[in-house]
Amino acid sequence: GWALRRNPDSPLHRTAFRLALGLALVAVPAQILSGDISAKHVAEHQPMKLAAAESLFVTQTGAPLAVGGLPDEEAGELRYAIEIPSGLSFLAFADFDAEVAGLDQVDRSLWPPVAVVHVGFQIMVGCGFAMLGLVGLGGLAWLRGRKVPARAPWCDRRYLTLAMLATPLGLIAIEAGWVVTEVGRQPWVIQGYMKTADAVTPMPQLVVPFTVFTLLYVFLGVVVVVLLKNHVMVTLPGDGDPAGGRRESASGARS
Incomplete structure (x- = not known):
């Protein structure tokens, strides 16, 4: 994006941008699908990690999907979140009425650091959907550009700017996902058998x-x-x- 903004007529950078956008149109949706499959696995085998990621303090049927928000561990509630009714139950078990285990299922001493896991999860998902929106806009502009070349994404300075600013999103999502994975399994190094404190x-x-x-x-x-x-x-x-x-x-x- 930066090179095309400086030299819009460069065939090399146009080709590179088309290649990158084409790859992203396949890779980003595939990565989100992979994340959905992984989340279902976590819901089944590491329910407390999912509960921490969504700051679900109380076991619920038809559990809502939380977007954003700040967890208050002392009060046992998630503040300032936008909740999608029954969304978490559906995403975790493909059933709007499924029961999702909350943090109340285990002793407080066995909770992972809820705030760290929740914020990391929100950052990871937010970066993923931001990239999905960006490549979706690029794909639509690419289709329009087949009829009107000037409307192609590599000719749109605003889109190139967005693409340039979005460069670190993939790495941020990877690091945030790593935080969710490693912090979310605490205090266990082997789930249910050995704690991290005993293994270190x-x-x-x-x-x-x-x-x-x-x-x-x-x-x-x-x-x-x-x-x-x-x-x-x-x-x-x-x-x-x-x-x-x-x-x-x-x-x-x-x-």
Whole structure:
């Protein structure tokens, strides 16, 4: 998106954008479907993780699906949420009247950190549906662009801006999903058999290698960003051919 905003006529970046959008039109809905299947598995095998993700404090039939909101663990309620009646029962068990286990099914000491899991889940789902909306708009614009080329998504600066701003959403969704997975299973390392506190052993000797590997990955990340930036900047002056940009730079240097 950024490269096309700077050079709208670049065939290279138009092709790259079409390829990325085409892939996203398949991958994003498939990922949401995969998430739905995973949620049904969680509802069956890790009901307290689902209860924490939805901040469902009380077992209910026809449980509502919560959108947003802030959980109050002391009061045992979810504040400021938009609730879709019976939505959670349907998504978890394909039955609007199904019973969904709440956090009241276990002792308070066995609850996962509800606020962390709930907010992480909302961020993950929000990013997923934001990407679905973005690629849906892009798909519609692509169809319109077949008749009127100027209406194609790669010709719309506003859409390119949205696509550029949405770049980190996939990574944010992955990290938020990881938080839901790992924090949501607490306090268990093996569900119902061993708690995390019983499985963890102190390993002070890992501090040095952990620090070294962290710094190494930060360094490699900076290198990747610099290389990608240089590659993009090389292609921008030319007509979309990476080699063309290099040839121009080389000829300029020789002169």
